[in-house]
Amino acid sequence: MEIKSGDELAFRRVYQEVFPTLMRVAYHVTYNKDVAEDICQDAFIRFYDKDMVFPTMEDAKFWLIRVTKNLAINHVKRKMRETASLEKVMKNPQINPFKDGQTEFILQESSAAVRKAVGDLPEIYRTVIVLREYAGLNYGEIAKVLKISESNVKVRMHRARKELGAMLDREEVNVP
Amino acid sequence: MCLDDQILNTYLDGELAEPWKSQVEEHLSYCPSCRARYQKLVQLRDAVRDAALTDEEIAPRQERVLSMIEKNHLSKKSSQSFWRRHFRVSAPQVIGVAAAFVVVFIGSWAVFGGNKDNTIPLPELNTTIDLKNITPVRSTDNASTSKSLESYSLDEILKNLDARGYDVDIRLKSIQPLALDRLDSEVKDVARIPEEGITISSDGMARDDSGAIVATGVSLDASNQVVASDGTVLFSAEQVSLIE
Numbered sequence: 001m002e003i004k005s006g007d008e009l010a011f012r013r014v015y016q017e018v019f020p021t022l023m024r025v026a027y028h029v030t031y032n033k034d035v036a037e038d039i040c041q042d043a044f045i046r047f048y049d050k051d052m053v054f055p056t057m058e059d060a061k062f063w064l065i066r067v068t069k070n071l072a073i074n075h076v077k078r079k080m081r082e083t084a085s086l087e088k089v090m091k092n093p094q095i096n097p098f099k100d101g102q103t104e105f106i107l108q109e110s111s112a113a114v115r116k117a118v119g120d121l122p123e124i125y126r127t128v129i130v131l132r133e134y135a136g137l138n139y140g141e142i143a144k145v146l147k148i149s150e151s152n153v154k155v156r157m158h159r160a161r162k163e164l165g166a167m168l169d170r171e172e173v174n175v176p
Numbered sequence: 177m178c179l180d181d182q183i184l185n186t187y188l189d190g191e192l193a194e195p196w197k198s199q200v201e202e203h204l205s206y207c208p209s210c211r212a213r214y215q216k217l218v219q220l221r222d223a224v225r226d227a228a229l230t231d232e233e234i235a236p237r238q239e240r241v242l243s244m245i246e247k248n249h250l251s252k253k254s255s256q257s258f259w260r261r262h263f264r265v266s267a268p269q270v271i272g273v274a275a276a277f278v279v280v281f282i283g284s285w286a287v288f289g290g291n292k293d294n295t296i297p298l299p300e301l302n303t304t305i306d307l308k309n310i311t312p313v314r315s316t317d318n319a320s321t322s323k324s325l326e327s328y329s330l331d332e333i334l335k336n337l338d339a340r341g342y343d344v345d346i347r348l349k350s351i352q353p354l355a356l357d358r359l360d361s362e363v364k365d366v367a368r369i370p371e372e373g374i375t376i377s378s379d380g381m382a383r384d385d386s387g388a389i390v391a392t393g394v395s396l397d398a399s400n401q402v403v404a405s406d407g408t409v410l411f412s413a414e415q416v417s418l419i420e
Contacts, residue, residue: 008250011250015242015245019234019238019241019242020231020234020238023229023234023237023238024228024229024234027229028228028229033229033233033237036229036237037237037240037241040237040241041241041244041245044241044245045245045249048245048249048250049249110223110226110227111226111227112227114223114224114226114227115227118224118227129224132189133221133224133225133228134225134228134229138189138190138191139186139189139191154182154185154186154191155182157185157186157189158181158182158185158186161181161185161217161220161221162181164220164224165216165217165220168220168223
């Protein structure tokens with residue numbers, strides 16, 4: 001069914017269905033819930049204001065995921081630049097851009113370690129992992145969102161998992 | 177030959193097509209080393225999925241963002257769309273409407289303004305008003321054979337224009353508007369000056385007994401004196417008899 005993003009009813013339907021996915025994408029790229037919330041809000045406002053027509057709910061979802069992913073990546077890059085310059089000034093290498101105040105206390109140790117490891121992945125690997133595991137997209141859909149080929153998705157997925165496995169091994173996390 | 181990690185990953189994600197999928201399954205069934213690597217990949221994937229932001233963590237934010245968007249965007253857009261609905265016009269539409277106005281204006285000028293032979297009687301300023309100068313409005317009862325503009329009385333033309341939605345206002349310079357509504361009998365005689373044989377009507381006209389207009393802009397003041405538009409008392413209350 002056709003989705004008009006500027007139509008209030010359609011907007012509400014998409015919002016209800018896609019928000020959790022967007023929140024996960026934004027969070028697992030930035031690892032900051034407040035930032036992720038702002039990014040989701042931004043993405044949905046753009047979606048509504050642009051008054052676009054999508055052939056299906058899936059297409060609307062992919063558009064939103066792409067925008068959210070881009071906003072999140074941009075945030076991380078900006079944050080890293082700021083942190084880098086801050087570290088220079090403060091000579092304080094302890095700052096971790098992925099720390100979220102509550103994370104350490106609420107999450108179990110292994111989940112926190114996994115989140116940190118995902119957050120430490122290079123951007124091109126992090127995005128495929130996030131889109132696959134937290135947005136539930138298949139390779140074809142990931143290729144569409146990232147505008148890369150499916151075989152490229154395959155290669156990135158393999159390398160991402162390899163790197164993730166190595167990081168978690170180093171941290172000696174007991175992966176069940 | 178054992179399976180490489182990329183094939184195992186593709187298989188893990190359910191993206192491996194036949195016949196490779198069956199071949200991988202077969203290989204895993206008898207190769208403990210590949211099976212162990214595959215198990216490790218499954219565990220890694222599950223660990224990553226288990227670290228996902230939970231529904232409980234998402235729910236309050238989902239509500240908060242929605243209420244913010246409702247407050248600042250959904251309501252705003254509906255009021256904006258009201259204006260858009262009513263006032264958003266394209267440039268060709270504006271030009272079209274303007275052109276229509278010009279056509280109507282020029283058309284009406286050509287029809288009414290171009291008539292120079294004074295068949296429509298309009299009293300002129302500075303002319304002594306008496307019956308000679310007032311041409312009675314003609315009836316069109318017997319004018320069925322002639323359908324030129326001259327066949328119609330001013331009243332009929334005005335009524336016709338009115339029926340077509342034109343708001344026509346006819347004025348003469350420096351004097352009171354022509355009391356068109358007198359033709360509809362809405363103007364009443366309000367007072368009479370018996371000595372002079374003059375009747376004052378509610379449209380400010382003073383007429384003599386022959387019906388000729390002898391003055392305009394006259395009215396009755398609070399003490400029933402007949403006054404001119406500049407306030408000059410023309411007839412005292414004793415001279416005036418009121419018509420109920």
